[in-house]
Amino acid sequence: MVPVDQYLWLSLALFTIGVIGVLTRRNVIIILMSIELILNAVNINLVAFSHMFGTVDGQVFAIFVITDAAAEAAVGLGIILAFFRNRETLLADEMDMLKW
Amino acid sequence: MVLNSILFYFFAALAVGSAILMVTRRNVVHGAVYLITTLLATAGVFLLLQAEFLFIVQVILYVGGIMVLFIFVIMLVNLDISLLQYQFNRQRFVAAVLALALGAQIFLAIKMGQKSLFPQASVPEILPKNTEAVADALFGHFMLPFEIASILLLVAMIGAVVMAKRRV
């Protein structure tokens, strides 16, 4: 039987990788995907704990997380499409219109 | 039991490796494919944790839904330009260092709490039939959040439609 902390290491690794991706990549789509990765890491945690405590609450939360991920992906991709139509770019560091 | 841990480490390695690849690939489609792999591996991990329903949800929703959406969008926006650009931004080194620092801190936190928090492998062998359990939880105790989530989805859908329209 795999001890719980193994799952935590896994999710930690995924989380860190996701954070690195979010912070360093320029391509917005990849940034979004990295965010999905982070959420995924969280899910692993939740499921692991729910398995540990023998309840399904963690899984329910995981489901909610996945729901949010879906919503976030839909809206985010919508924004990306609209942005791409207007600015012909996908680079995060060119999306600084807020500043002006 | 050995099979269990073998499978787990296999899935974990797969997930981490393809996650790294996903973050580093130049071609977004490849990145998406690697992310899909990661997600599938995670689904496998869920399966190992006897969360079949979550496994299915992960596969259908995440892999079969969200990632299709991603790939769809990736194909709608052309990549040829972005292939030639720098893939990492100016703050990449600082960011990487900081992210690793954060990871290290979390690592530290887990380490510190490990002894006290996680009794080793205290897993009730017999679990309730997963799907029914989840259903009961969702439609019983978590009814309100469930509905709220549905409303959230509705809002997100409308927002996406409005934003993806040609002329807003």
Place this chain on the structure above:
Amino acid sequence: MNAQPFFLDHIWLIPMFPLATAAVMLFYGRRLSNNIVSWLCSGSVFVSFIFSLGAFFQIVAKPSAARVATKVLFEWIPAVPYHMLDGRLAKFVADWGFQIDPLSCVMILVVTGVGFLIHIYSTGYMAHEGGYYRFFGYLNLFMFSMLMLVLANNLLLLFVGWEGVGTCSYLLIGFYFHKKSASDAGKKAFIVNRVGDAGFLLGIFLTSALLGTIRFTEIGPALAAGGFAIGDPRITAIALLFFVGATGKSAQIPLYVWLPDAMEGPTPVSALIHAATMVTAGVYMVVRTNAIYQLSPKAMGVVALVGAVTALFAASMGVVQNDIKKVLAYSTVSQLGYMFLACGVGAFTAGIFHLMTHAFFKGLLFLAAGSVIHAVSGEQDMRKMGALSKKIPITYWTMLIAALAIAGIFPFAGFISKDLILGKAYEKDALLWAIGYFTAGMTAFYMFRLIFMTFHGTSRVDREAEHHIHESPKSMLVPLMILAALSIVGGWVSWPEIFGGNSHFINFLSTVVAVPHEARIEPLKGASSRLGEIHLMLLSEGLVVLGILFAWYLYVKRTDLPEKIAKAFGGFYRLVYNKYYVDQLYDAMFVNRAKDLGLALGAFDRNVIDGVGVNGAGWLTRFISNVSIWWDTWIVDGSVRLFAYIVWCLNIPVRMIQDGLVQSYMLLIVLGLIGFFGYYFYVAHHAIR
């Protein structure tokens, strides 16, 4: 007014037909084919001609006392009260009214008739020219203006037509506007006319100021009511002013210079405007206002003298011209001189009579000349013609008839009208008669000089032109023949009593001429004078024949003589050949002076007004604005910018954080997390200890 017969009630339609077609031409002509254009234009003129005929017959049908009808369409300038010279209050009324009486009746017949023929002619003559529709549009516009001129019932409307014909003449002279000489000639005509028009306009003002009306029908009564004595200087002033206008329009000394140049226009134009109709407007105007002239013998004398001198002068110039159209132009001037001579000696009707016949044969002459030019492919110099009589017989015969008519050979039209004038002149003053008499001889001479140089002798046509000498198309020949017939019989409408005729025409017109006048046209009193009339006729015939023979001798028999003569009288010849240097004189006296004046004014404008006034003000404004700019820039904006700069400096650190990039915000979040964890560890550490 009481109900008039149809045509009299609808005289106002007569000008409208050409106007309509003119409008069509000038707006849509470009899209129409030449066929449609010619049909429309000639057709409209023809309709006008029909209406004129109808009007004529219905006028004749009336009793000779009531042979006047007016039709007022609407009031153009409604009553404007003003004070006359003698202080009485009068209303200035100019209505859009048409008046028809024997005089205007004759005029519209001539205008529409000859005009129609010339339209037909033009369809042939202009067939291969560009701007066909443009030409006919202008032509119809001219018809409209001319008809307005002769149908107007008041001076102001007449002036409208007067200016209209001036404009059309300008447009048509400059029809080949790409030729500089043509456009210059157009300008010259227009400007010279301005001088006369100014006089005419002043005359109109004076009239309305003096008589309180400008309606022709009311001028006579107003004169009577005003009780002006014969030779009243004010009347004389009006008459002379009108005459100034007449000299301008009808090319009399001193304003005749534009007519020869006007020959730059297409030949039909020369025929219609500068021979038949427009140039006679002056004569018409004088006759129309004869009531005024008869009140000032001085003015009449001036008119007669100017006319006579012009006749002689122009004839002398016509003798030496080599351009076929120039010759005709000068002869036109001199014939117009005849008409004014007639008016001046009080034979207004004779003037109109000569006007009509002249319209026939001079129009014919021009058209024939055009046909000749057409035949020798555009050559106008008679020295490059000759021996054409066989090649273009019809043109030859018709032109010969016209020449006989103008020379005044019995019994052609010219004979009757001219001898009528000479007779009256003789009655009035022998000197005037002598001038006219001598002029008649010269006329015969230069006309037959033209005939002989063109049609007889040896051919001097260029080789390449020689090959395609050809008779003109029917559309040009038919009008020639009709006009030829008219210039034979045209004069017979007023067959002198002495040949057992009764001058119908004269009597028909006589109602126009104001009554209180001693020089009414009537069979000369007494046998002696009748005998005198015969003598006069015989004398002039003799001189004419002499002139013809002389021309024959010089230009057929001994073609070498002209040069010799020219040599012998070198100075005089050159003087005449250069038209007495009048143009140069005018240039020196008026044109250049005007230019100098313009230059002086320009210089004044540039230096004084612009220099001191405008630029000075501008400079001042700029100076002030510069000062204010400086103030604005350095004090007002400066203070603003200073504060802005201070704020800018203060918020540098904040701005460095707020760089608008998502990822840097995330970085800060991560930083915050790290800090939070660090603090957590710190606390936990101490807690554990």
Place this chain on the structure above:
Amino acid sequence: MRLVLPVLYAVVIVAVLPLLAGYIVLMERKVMADMQARLGPMRVGPHGLLQPIADAVKLLLKEDIIPEKADRLLFWLAPLVSVTMALLAYAALPIGPAFQIADLNIGLLFILAVSSLGIYGIVLGGWASNSHYSLLGALRSAAQLVSYETAAGLGLISALLLAGSLSMRDIVIAQYDQGMWFIFYVPIGFFIYMVGSIAETNRAPFDLPEAESELVAGYMTEYSGFRWSLYFLAEYANMIIVAGIATTLFLGGWLRPFASFHDHLPGTPIELLDALPSLLVLGVAAYCFFLAPKQPVKIQKLVMALVGGLCLAIAGILAGSLFASPAVLQGVHGAFWFMAKVFAYLYCFLWFRFTFPRYRFDQLMRLGWRFLIPLALVNLITMATALLISREWGWSLRITSILAIVVTLAVAMWLAKNDQVDSAVPVAEGE
């Protein structure tokens, strides 16, 4: 033992499936020929019975082309993905009570999930081959599958309500217990699922992703040879899968007609209806033997006779199993009935393919989103209500379900009427 048998089944399936696909193609061509009053393949084997083998050989021997600009990794991966997912789905498909690899308690969801992953094969392949036709085909099929999966899933759920379980086996057993195939309770659900499944497998009249006339072959344009045949296999495997799902959920899976109606021959455990299959196959065998001599060529006579022998053997097995233990009987006959139903379902596919004209893409989308999904939702609600009523007030489910059907039909009419309003060509806003 509990590990060996599934592996064996898996091997069998993987081995048999290509052959099956090939013969479905033959069946397709034959049906087409029949509907078009032609003969179809006749040369290779008697009545072209060996045509599939010839085709397979041809496909495998074809040159395998990879375009210059193609993304090699994905180009290589895509067909594998699609065929893998197609085959993976068979893990939970109960072909007969005994003949099932794994009875997951989420079997149906598993199948749906796995078959939904088949999209990646198409989309990635279309993208990787770097050609406009392929990309358009891929996009179209992605949109199409995502849209129609929803409708089809909702259609299935109406049946799941009745079954009360996700495990395929339990579903079939539920139908046995309730004594009626679910198609009779939720015909509309069945209809919705059928349309949805046709769309999901990119079959006519919804074959826009590979519309020959518009996009040469859609996402498969650049593929050739073995990779192409993998796609091909995947497509037909998917057809069988959807047919199997439909069979399991609506047509009573392996159950024979009137399964819950037992009429034992006096004194024997044998039931009359169980004799039916063996007699049927026997008839086929007889027909084969009757045809065999008529074949033109000797080899064809031989093959025909062999086919007859095969049928005879099957008939023998079926008949023999009558006398074996109930488990064996259930297994054998279940497999027979299951395959029979699957092929009936597939026959409908072919039928539609050769009878309906192809949809325009916007019409397709409108049908999916404006008609099928609302209808499926309404159907679900009404069915749930019916179920509730029958549970609470003890009415007979048959009555309430009929009422539900009526209501749903009314709504369907209304939807159809409203959908007619704007079936105009949309303003082209570009892809």
